[in-house]
Amino acid sequence: MKNLLKQSIGLALLAWTLSSCDKNGDQQPTFENRDIEVTAAAGDSSAIISKLNQFRSHAGPTLNTVPVGAVNGRREINWDGVSDDFISPRLFPTNFFNSIDPSAPDARKRGLVFAPNDAALLVSDKSFAEIDTAFRRQFAQFSKNKLFSPKGTTTSEIRFMVPGTNTPAYVTSFGLIFSDVDNTDATVVAIYDGSKLIGVVKAQAADKKFSFIGLHTHKLRITRVRIISGNSVLASGVRDGASNDIVVMDDFIYNEPVAIK
Numbered sequence: 001m002k003n004l005l006k007q008s009i010g011l012a013l014l015a016w017t018l019s020s021c022d023k024n025g026d027q028q029p030t031f032e033n034r035d036i037e038v039t040a041a042a043g044d045s046s047a048i049i050s051k052l053n054q055f056r057s058h059a060g061p062t063l064n065t066v067p068v069g070a071v072n073g074r075r076e077i078n079w080d081g082v083s084d085d086f087i088s089p090r091l092f093p094t095n096f097f098n099s100i101d102p103s104a105p106d107a108r109k110r111g112l113v114f115a116p117n118d119a120a121l122l123v124s125d126k127s128f129a130e131i132d133t134a135f136r137r138q139f140a141q142f143s144k145n146k147l148f149s150p151k152g153t154t155t156s157e158i159r160f161m162v163p164g165t166n167t168p169a170y171v172t173s174f175g176l177i178f179s180d181v182d183n184t185d186a187t188v189v190a191i192y193d194g195s196k197l198i199g200v201v202k203a204q205a206a207d208k209k210f211s212f213i214g215l216h217t218h219k220l221r222i223t224r225v226r227i228i229s230g231n232s233v234l235a236s237g238v239r240d241g242a243s244n245d246i247v248v249m250d251d252f253i254y255n256e257p258v259a260i261k
Contacts, residue, residue, distance in 0.1 A: 167260075
């Protein structure tokens with residue numbers, strides 16, 4: 001995929017100017033990782049769809065919908081299948097998309113879990129207007145009609161499993177759509193192999209629209225993803241603008257998780 005974007009304006013993979021290790025002991029790179037390819041776009045739906053579909057094909061042209069037996073292809077999460085039992089203000093379960101219950105629907109077995117196990121997560125079908133009515137006009141929905149956000153923090157962490165099992169896994173492609181990125185320095189996706197940070201990319205700004213980021217590696221494994229969505233938490237009375245940037249998320253796309261051996 002030589003045509004994948006490798007931009008230098010906040011999109012090329014870059015060294016995080018942090019300490020050599022973050023508070024969790026994760027290694028921080030001091031140079032650009034040329035083994036990671038980046039696909040990115042920002043704007044309304046029509047502005048990002050071409051790059052999004054390009055990344056989908058790269059991750060896996062077939063959308064896998066069964067938990068057992070898939071080898072190639074990709075997985076997608078658009079939140080719209082989440083039942084009313086788990087809609088904000090109720091918390092969204094961290095393992096909702098990787099149930100290991102044999103009787104659970106196949107749609108609940110997609111090999112993606114959030115960490116830690118007690119993370120507070122929200123899925124809204126009202127653009128989070130149930131938290132503050134101002135958000136209804138702020139957050140656009142790419143795939144109607146639900147959006148995702150962590151609660152009380154701007155950081156989310158994802159890990160991968162073989163779908164429907166507790167077997168740790170890795171992917172080589174991961175992408176997602178943000179809604180309402182204003183500050184290009186405040187929304188960041190970092191991919192790791194274990195504790196080693198292998199790539200970081202910032203989102204492009206798109207006020208009240210969409211910012212897509214997709215990362216792919218040919219040689220490395222992505223075992224977890226850390227997402228920083230804006231610099232202000234989603235809460236009643238918190239207003240977007242000036243130094244505050246409140247960002248939420250829509251679709252996640254990743255290739256079929258593979259067991260770590």
